Amino acid sequence: xxxxxxxxxxxxxxxxxxxxxxxxxxxxxxxxxxxxxxxxxxxxxxxxxxxxxxxxxxxxxxxxxxxxxxxxxxxxxxxxxxxxxxxxxxxxxxxxxxxxxxxxxxxxxxxxxxxxxxxxxxxxxxxxxxxxxxxxxxxxxxxxxxxxxxxxxxxxxxxxxxxxxxxxxxxxxxxxxxxxxxxxxxxxxxxxxxxxxxxxxxxxxxxxxxxxxxxxxxxxxxxxxxxxxxxxxxxxxxxxxxxxxxxxxxxxxxxxxxxxxxxxxxxxxxxxxxxxxxxxxxxxxxxxxxxxxxxxxxxxxxxxxxxxxxxxxxxxxxxxxxxxxxxxxxxxxxxxxxxxxxxxxxxxxxxxxxxxxxxxxxxxxxxxxxxxxxxxxxxxxxxxxxxxxxxxxxxxxxxxxxxxxxxxxxxxxxxxxxxxxxxxxxxxxxxxxxxxxxxxxxxxxxxxxxxxxxxxxxxxxxxxxxxxxxxxxxxxxxxxxxxxxxxxxxxxxxxxxxxxxxxxxxxxxxxxxxxxxxxxxxxxxxxxxxxxxxxxxxxxxxxxxxxxxxxxxxxxxxxxxxxxxxxxxxxxxxxxxxxxxxxxxxxxxxxxxxxxxxxxxxxxxxxxxxxxxxxxxxxxxxxxxxxxxxxxxxxxxxxxxxxxxxxxxxxxxxxxxxxxxxxxxxxxxxxxxxxxxxxxxxxxxxxxxxxxxxxxxxxxxxxxxxxxxxxxxxxxxxxxxxxxxxxxxxxxxxxxxxxxxxxxxxxxxxxxxxxxxxxxxxxxxxxxxxxxxxxxxxxxxxxxxxxxxxxxxx
Amino acid sequence: xxxxxxxxxxxxxxxxxxxxxxxxxxxxxxxxxxxxxxxxxxxxxxxxxxxxxxxxxxxxxxxxxxxxxxxxxxxxxxxxxxxxxxxxxxxxxxxxxxxxxxxxxxxxxxxxxxxxxxxxxx
Numbered sequence: 001x002x003x004x005x006x007x008x009x010x011x012x013x014x015x016x017x018x019x020x021x022x023x024x025x026x027x028x029x030x031x032x033x034x035x036x037x038x039x040x041x042x043x044x045x046x047x048x049x050x051x052x053x054x055x056x057x058x059x060x061x062x063x064x065x066x067x068x069x070x071x072x073x074x075x076x077x078x079x080x081x082x083x084x085x086x087x088x089x090x091x092x093x094x095x096x097x098x099x100x101x102x103x104x105x106x107x108x109x110x111x112x113x114x115x116x117x118x119x120x121x122x123x124x125x126x127x128x129x130x131x132x133x134x135x136x137x138x139x140x141x142x143x144x145x146x147x148x149x150x151x152x153x154x155x156x157x158x159x160x161x162x163x164x165x166x167x168x169x170x171x172x173x174x175x176x177x178x179x180x181x182x183x184x185x186x187x188x189x190x191x192x193x194x195x196x197x198x199x200x201x202x203x204x205x206x207x208x209x210x211x212x213x214x215x216x217x218x219x220x221x222x223x224x225x226x227x228x229x230x231x232x233x234x235x236x237x238x239x240x241x242x243x244x245x246x247x248x249x250x251x252x253x254x255x256x257x258x259x260x261x262x263x264x265x266x267x268x269x270x271x272x273x274x275x276x277x278x279x280x281x282x283x284x285x286x287x288x289x290x291x292x293x294x295x296x297x298x299x300x301x302x303x304x305x306x307x308x309x310x311x312x313x314x315x316x317x318x319x320x321x322x323x324x325x326x327x328x329x330x331x332x333x334x335x336x337x338x339x340x341x342x343x344x345x346x347x348x349x350x351x352x353x354x355x356x357x358x359x360x361x362x363x364x365x366x367x368x369x370x371x372x373x374x375x376x377x378x379x380x381x382x383x384x385x386x387x388x389x390x391x392x393x394x395x396x397x398x399x400x401x402x403x404x405x406x407x408x409x410x411x412x413x414x415x416x417x418x419x420x421x422x423x424x425x426x427x428x429x430x431x432x433x434x435x436x437x438x439x440x441x442x443x444x445x446x447x448x449x450x451x452x453x454x455x456x457x458x459x460x461x462x463x464x465x466x467x468x469x470x471x472x473x474x475x476x477x478x479x480x481x482x483x484x485x486x487x488x489x490x491x492x493x494x495x496x497x498x499x500x501x502x503x504x505x506x507x508x509x510x511x512x513x514x515x516x517x518x519x520x521x522x523x524x525x526x527x528x529x530x531x532x533x534x535x536x537x538x539x540x541x542x543x544x545x546x547x548x549x550x551x552x553x554x555x556x557x558x559x560x561x562x563x564x565x566x567x568x569x570x571x572x573x574x575x576x577x578x579x580x581x582x583x584x585x586x587x588x589x590x591x592x593x594x595x596x597x598x599x600x601x602x603x604x605x606x607x608x609x610x611x612x613x614x615x616x617x618x619x620x621x622x623x624x625x626x627x628x629x630x631x632x633x634x635x636x637x638x639x640x641x642x643x644x645x646x647x648x649x650x651x652x653x654x655x656x657x658x659x660x661x662x663x664x665x666x667x668x669x670x671x672x673x674x675x676x677x678x679x680x681x682x683x684x685x686x687x688x689x690x691x692x693x694x695x696x697x698x699x700x701x702x703x704x705x706x707x708x709x710x711x712x713x714x715x716x717x718x719x720x721x722x723x724x725x726x727x728x729x730x731x732x733x734x735x736x737x738x739x740x741x742x743x744x745x746x747x748x749x750x751x752x753x754x755x756x757x758x759x760x761x762x763x764x765x766x767x768x769x770x771x772x773x774x775x776x777x778x779x780x781x782x783x784x785x786x787x788x789x790x791x792x793x794x
Numbered sequence: 795x796x797x798x799x800x801x802x803x804x805x806x807x808x809x810x811x812x813x814x815x816x817x818x819x820x821x822x823x824x825x826x827x828x829x830x831x832x833x834x835x836x837x838x839x840x841x842x843x844x845x846x847x848x849x850x851x852x853x854x855x856x857x858x859x860x861x862x863x864x865x866x867x868x869x870x871x872x873x874x875x876x877x878x879x880x881x882x883x884x885x886x887x888x889x890x891x892x893x894x895x896x897x898x899x900x901x902x903x904x905x906x907x908x909x910x911x912x913x914x915x916x
Contacts, residue, residue: 769915
């Protein structure tokens with residue numbers, strides 16, 4: 001079945017093409033458009049499901065070896081031979097080793113041939129299921145939510161195009177295809193944020209998202225160039241197997257791997273909204289809510305995580321970049337969480353929550369727990385899509401009101417939305433046994449026990465505080481939206497008293513129309529499905545502390561499922577080789593080409609590496625104080641240590657929820673009191689730490705100044721030059737024109753005049769007009785002729 | 795050659811076979827009178843008459859040569875006479891057209907004096 005995975009991205013594309021091209025011409029009904037869009041995505045989901053099943057569990061299962069669709073692929077960029085660089089000491093060391101002149105020493109070369117082919121492996125299978133599965137729920141929801149919008153067909157055409165791009169991103173078998181998908185989702189994000197293009201806010205937000213992403217894409221492109229220059233291939237299988245052979249770069253050592261990882265990290269920061277490139281994501285909420293759920297919560301923003309995990313072997317070779325990833329993630333997590341506390345727009349809170357959760361995922365990757373990062377991607381896709389769709393349902397029920405201060409008490413009016421939202425709330429807060437608990441707890445545990453980077457305890461501390469903030473602001477969101485007094489009524493009255501007192505009767509008569517209502521079936525069914533997933537989805541990654549230290553479920557356990565693609569720093573192999581559950585040697589992952597491919601002998605490989613190896617050969621990192629080890633020395637066993645951390649994370653989640661209940665349910669005036677007491681902090685958080693203002697001042701204004709300067713230069717100097725030369729041309733043309741008119745023409749006229757005056761009397765005299773004169777001339781001529789005849793004959 | 799033949803002939807013979815040169819001289823005189831008339835007279839009608847003189851001088855030549863060739867027994871005798879008839883016909887047609895022109899001219903300019911008509915200058 002997995003031979004048909006190339007259909008998975010193509011189906012949504014076909015749906016998008018039909019909707020986009022014919023939807024407008026033939027004025028498709030909403031039902032038809034929705035049917036085409038949902039149908040194609042559902043078909044994709046089914047194919048993905050069966051493909052992943054047959055890949056992992058079926059009769060011809062290939063797991064954990066990647067399956068690349070070379071039969072249905074075409075050679076996209078047959079680029080020819082590429083000389084590979086070996087990094088520092090490339091030539092100078094080669095002289096020392098071989099004793100040859102530097103010019104004759106060349107690095108290994110390989111044939112670069114970029115294929116358009118899909119790759120099915122543990123990582124892409126997870127993403128395929130998330131993208132198509134959660135995408136299907138959101139598509140169904142969108143058919144209800146977008147009902148009656150102008151450009152219904154346009155919306156679903158963009159959404160289908162997005163699905164295609166996202167699936168190309170996660171299913172491509174090389175970096176260049178990933179980049180194509182990467183740009184495609186960026187484009188669709190731009191189009192969908194600007195769906196309400198007649199609103200200035202949405203138009204600005206779409207541009208902001210696109211331009212901010214360009215910064216990241218630049219880094220990503222440099223990294224791709226670096227990958228091709230280093231490994232001579234863009235195919236994942238080749239790249240990871242070759243990268244595994246490189247020496248690990250210790251902290252502060254900037255070798256090839258660190259630079260490539262830096263570029264990849266910049267790209268991931270842009271797409272996954274990490275500080276300081278996070279500014280576009282909150283603004284992106286100007287798009288329709290299903291877009292926020294699909295693109296800006298569940299799928300596109302996790303592309304950075306996909307890339308990080310895909311290239312985990314490169315990142316793990318650079319301890320510096322691992323630390324950078326962890327710190328950026330931790331900082332973003334706490335930074336966005338504190339902003340989320342004070343926002344009043346329901347979607348803004350969820351947006352900052354998404355940024356914060358993405359920070360958690362980066363944190364997980366940074367401490368070396370790539371699998372847990374992907375696990376959190378999955379659970380986050382469930383509960384954050386659920387909450388976004390829930391907020392969409394609320395917005396729909398409230399007649400496009402997004403301000404939480406004008407909500408309250410909605411649980412009476414929207415029971416299904418409320419119940420499902422509760423599931424998402426408990427999941428993101430990290431309450432056992434909801435899905436968010438399992439992934440977040442694992443992240444914090446891995447941060448505390450990491451041996452990949454120093455400062456693990458700091459990362460853990462920041463993450464724990466951020467988790468508390470998360471629980472607090474999510475409780476605040478639920479309390480302000482669903483519990484407490486019904487402020488939308490008060491708001492209505494306030495409006496009436498202010499401006500429309502004379503229309504009071506009229507206002508009260510259609511008052512009932514503004515009472516919130518439960519959403520239609522097409523909207524709450526996806527909510528229920530996602531709520532179930534958000535509740536139980538975490539069990540695929542159940543913590544070992546609960547199972548007696550063993551990883552249960554074999555392949556059904558996400559940790560085991562994903563493990564073969566993770567490079568193990570200690571053993572230098574892929575996967576946990578020591579457990580012997582799958583072939584410890586990663587030869588299936590090794591490509592045959594390249595200097596580190598299977599065709600190269602070990603001796604050759606060693607010789608090449610000796611040229612590239614940095615001077616400080618000792619790769620063993622000293623990671624300093626390790627929190628988990630410190631606790632373990634107190635409590636004894638590792639399982640007990642894990643339990644300590646589980647209890648801590650449950651306690652902080654409970655503390656966050658308790659604080660939220662205290663502030664927003666028990667005594668709502670407390671919130672204002674504390675906001676006044678901590679006014680500077682509150683202001684800073686409410687204004688998002690003035691990051692937008694800073695960027696506006698530091699980048700936008702400077703760019704505008706530069707543009708103005710360039711414009712001035714253009715209009716004064718360049719235009720002046722052009723206009724000056726035009727003026728000069730006109731001047732010279734006037735002079736030469738005058739000379740031509742008066743001098744040349746005058747001369748010609750004068751000569752002609754002279755000749756005419758001189759000759760005309762003579763010629764005119766002959767023209768008497770008298771017939772007899774002419775006859776006389778004829779006779780004279782005759783006489784002359786006769787005379788000549790006579791003279792001659794004499 | 796012609797004179798030698800005439801010297802040997804009798805008076806009767808000279809009547810039967812008149813001398814060619816006399817006709818030629820008369821024709822030449824007629825021609826000159828005609829040309830002089832065309833060049834000097836101002837009246838268009840007189841000029842036409844002069845043209846008739848010129849044409850008739852030519853006719854006389856044709857006739858003379860025709861007769862001469864008949865006498866000497868050489869050549870085609872009839873062609874000169876036929877030419878003459880043609881010329882008379884053409885002259886008649888020409889006179890008709892010419893007189894038409896003269897009438898048209900007189901109606902427009904009220905003169906038939908050629909020195910007052912310099913239309914060919916324009």
